[in-house]
Structures are given as C-alpha cells and as structure tokens.
Amino acid sequence: MIFIVGGAGYIGSHVNKFLSKKGYKTLILDNLSKGHEEFVKWGEFIKGDLKDKRLLDKIFKEYNITTVMHFAALTDVRESIKDPGSYYRNNVKNTLNLLDAMQKNNINRFIFSSTCAVYGDPIETPITEDHPCNPISPYGRSKLMIEKILEDYSNAYDFNYVSLRYFNAAGADPQTEIGEWHEPETHLIPIILDVAIGKRENVQIFGTDYPTPNGTCIRDYIHVMDLADAHYKALKLLEEDKSEIFNLGNGDGFSVKEIIETCREVTGEEIPTIESDRRPGDPPILIGSSKKAKRILRWEPEFSDIKDIIETAWEWHQKLNNEII
Ligand code: UDP
Known part of the structure; x- marks a missing residue:
C-alpha cells in the first residue's frame, strides 16, 4: 500500500488517481487545511495531521505500507516570508515526525515533493540538478532542509528516497474529476x-x-498528470533501492x-x-x-x-x- 500524505491536495490527488488506475492500493492522510475531501475519490482516507505522532505510529502499525509519498506542505512563498515559523513547523518539523515514525516501523521508501524554489535566483538556465541551491525564501529553505535531512537519513539508515523538484505545476485531470482548487488562489x-x-x-x-x-x-509549466506519472516512475526506482533527486519541468x-x-x-x-x-x-x-x-x-x-x-x-x-x- 502507498501512503499519500497530503493526498487531498492538488498534486497529491492527481498522483492518487494515477496510482489507483495503475492498480496500487492507496491510503490518504490529509488535515484538509488546504485539501478537499471531495478529491479523495480513490483509496482509503484518514483525516489527520502530521503533528500527531501517535496517529502516524498507529497507521504504520495497522496498514501494510511500503512507500510514503509526502505532499503535505505550506507552499506560498509570500506567506513564508511573513510567517517563517509556520513554514518551518509545518514543512520541516512535521516531516521529521513522518520520517521518524517510518524509521520506528521499518518503512524505508520515501518520495518527497520538492520545488525549483530550492535553487533561488538561478545563475544559468535551464537549471540542472547540480545547480547551486541558494533559496531566497523560507519556503524554499524549508524544502531544501528536508532534502538535506533525507540525504543524511539515506546515508545513516536503511532508507531510500526520491526528491522531485517541481517547476510550475499546472493543468488538471483530462477527465475533469479533480483539478486545481486553492482558497485563496495565488497562482x-x-x-x-x-x-x-x-x-x-x-x-x-x-x-x-x-x-x-x-x-x-x-x-516552466508542467502538467500535473505528467508530475503524477513521474511519481509512479519514482516508485519503480525505489523498488531498486536507489535514492535520487530529479527536476520535473518541460x-x-x-x-x-x-x-x-x-x-x-x-x-x-x-x-x-x-x-x-x-x-x-x-x-x-x-x-x-x-x-x-x-x-x-x-x-x-x-x-x-x-x-x-x-x-x-x-x-x-x-x-x-x-x-x-
Ligand atoms: N503572477 C502574476 N499575477 C498573479 C499571479 C502570479 O503576475 O496574479 C506571476 C508571478 O509573479 C510569477 C508567475 O506569475 O512570476 C507565476 O506565479 P505563480 O504564483 O503561479 O507560481 P510561482 O512561480 O510563484 O510558483
């Protein structure tokens, strides 16, 4: 079973649909602060928050989870400049809760929603993965911090990850079952x-x-279903016990x-x-x-x-x- 944290949101719900159509069983965790329950049309749903370490432990004990995909984060650059604390708590501290609950329960495959905001102001384009990372917002820094934690965990523990640095996610499910729906909208x-x-x-x-x-x-605008396909392919890479970072753009x-x-x-x-x-x-x-x-x-x-x-x-x-x- 694939555990999709933040699976009621824009990108997570499209990944849930894509994986479900490929025959995977999915379990969605979402606190519905940004996501929509109406978007969880596939798999099982638990309403809950990454703050809740007991809930995470319970989920990992109860379900046969092989891989965790983590979409749950605050993503507004402007808001992160005004209120960095909530970005570090939500995006960094809560992700540590998730990683530690995985460790405790011997679950060792992780797919992370990262962002091109980790690069900051690029010195050259197109940006490759080895371009220096100098984020210019707390949002970008919070995502880069997690990438560094993932690198350390994969070196120290039996743990593999794929970090996907999305450029500008856009578009919607061509069958219009789900799509982009933010309140308030900033994109x-x-x-x-x-x-x-x-x-x-x-x-x-x-x-x-x-x-x-x-x-x-x-x-660089990239279709959300193409992002979903990349997550499916990342899942296959993790089955080979490899860790990698990839850009996803057009x-x-x-x-x-x-x-x-x-x-x-x-x-x-x-x-x-x-x-x-x-x-x-x-x-x-x-x-x-x-x-x-x-x-x-x-x-x-x-x-x-x-x-x-x-x-x-x-x-x-x-x-x-x-x-x-
Ligand atoms: N943008 C704009 N007007 C708007 C919203 C966005 O001109 O009402 C610009 C924004 O400054 C940026 C681009 O559109 O240059 C894409 O912004 P978006 O918020 O969609 O994505 P971001 O690049 O910030 O992730």
Whole structure:
C-alpha cells in the first residue's frame, strides 16, 4: 500500500488517481487545511495531521505500507516570508515526525515533493540538478532542509528516497474529476481563468521590468498528470533501492504575458490586465532541465504544449465554478 500524505491536495490527488488506475492500493492522510475531501475519490482516507505522532505510529502499525509519498506542505512563498515559523513547523518539523515514525516501523521508501524554489535566483538556465541551491525564501529553505535531512537519513539508515523538484505545476485531470482548487488562489493560471469566467475583473501582472524579453517573469509549466506519472516512475526506482533527486519541468519557459495571451486564445475571453509592482521572492526566470528524469526514470511529459495544459485547466475551471463538486 502507498501512503499519500497530503493526498487531498492538488498534486497529491492527481498522483492518487494515477496510482489507483495503475492498480496500487492507496491510503490518504490529509488535515484538509488546504485539501478537499471531495478529491479523495480513490483509496482509503484518514483525516489527520502530521503533528500527531501517535496517529502516524498507529497507521504504520495497522496498514501494510511500503512507500510514503509526502505532499503535505505550506507552499506560498509570500506567506513564508511573513510567517517563517509556520513554514518551518509545518514543512520541516512535521516531516521529521513522518520520517521518524517510518524509521520506528521499518518503512524505508520515501518520495518527497520538492520545488525549483530550492535553487533561488538561478545563475544559468535551464537549471540542472547540480545547480547551486541558494533559496531566497523560507519556503524554499524549508524544502531544501528536508532534502538535506533525507540525504543524511539515506546515508545513516536503511532508507531510500526520491526528491522531485517541481517547476510550475499546472493543468488538471483530462477527465475533469479533480483539478486545481486553492482558497485563496495565488497562482497565475487559475487567477487568469477566474477573470475569463467573470469571478475577477482583471489580472495583476506582478512586475514588467524584469530582465526578460517582455519584462515579465518566465516560468516552466508542467502538467500535473505528467508530475503524477513521474511519481509512479519514482516508485519503480525505489523498488531498486536507489535514492535520487530529479527536476520535473518541460524545459520551456513562458512569460506572464505569454500565459495571459494563451489563456485568451483558449477561452475566447478578453481578460483585462493591470501592471503592478514586482511580488517579493519571484526570480525572473525559472526553466528546468529534466534530462536526468528522462534518462533515469524514462519519463517523458505527455503535455508539452502550453495550450494543451491550459485547455485542461480551463475545462476543470469551468466545472469547478459551475457545479458543486
Ligand atoms: N503572477 C502574476 N499575477 C498573479 C499571479 C502570479 O503576475 O496574479 C506571476 C508571478 O509573479 C510569477 C508567475 O506569475 O512570476 C507565476 O506565479 P505563480 O504564483 O503561479 O507560481 P510561482 O512561480 O510563484 O510558483
């Protein structure tokens, strides 16, 4: 059985669906602070928190868990700058609870949701896994701290891990059973789609004076189902008792203005914009090299076209806003 911590959230729920369709049994733990119970459509669900060490021990004793996948974290860069304590408690301390409960119960396979925010302001792109890690936010630092802990645990104990450094997760399940749903929403694509659907009046463009061709930030958008496929492949790697770190991106960058333009094309809506100040903690360009994941995991993104990615997000966005899920 695969234990999916944070499996009611955006990425975790897509991984749960993907693994369930591959025939894996899954157990989901989520405190529902950000996740949605409606997203746990596969596997078993326990509502609970990583603070609760007794619960973790009980779960590991009761269920036949072979691998733990850990998605539960706070992920808002801006919030982490204002309230670092809650990021270190939630993302670092709680992960230690999970790792220690695994140790105690001899469970030794771990897949970690890491982030391109561990790199900070890159000195060159596309970013490879051996690029220096100098995170510029408590969020990025909290994820890097866990990566270091994982490295130490794998050296000291019978323990293997795969850390997956996601670039910008986007899109939704092509069958629209689940998708992106954050409250409040801070991410670019769902905010633009909110404008397209009439929930917001305009999109703020955070910074038009970056050192990029049109002055707006460039990001590497990767479809959430491609991320899910990479987790499945990471699971296979762990079965060979190996530990690795991989970037997961498309290797292509799109500026904020290009994303807005593609959303106009996909939705047929006008989508008014306002030019605003830069948002703190945003590097100008983040583009990842996924050559290592392609070579070792034999992973290949299926959704490499940004328009296809946004189309799945738009399908889901309309469903989310027009129906009660
Ligand atoms: N962004 C923007 N307006 C918004 C939300 C985001 O201009 O309302 C920009 C943001 O500054 C960044 C890019 O869009 O350059 C992607 O931001 P998002 O929050 O989606 O992901 P991040 O790169 O922060 O993980």
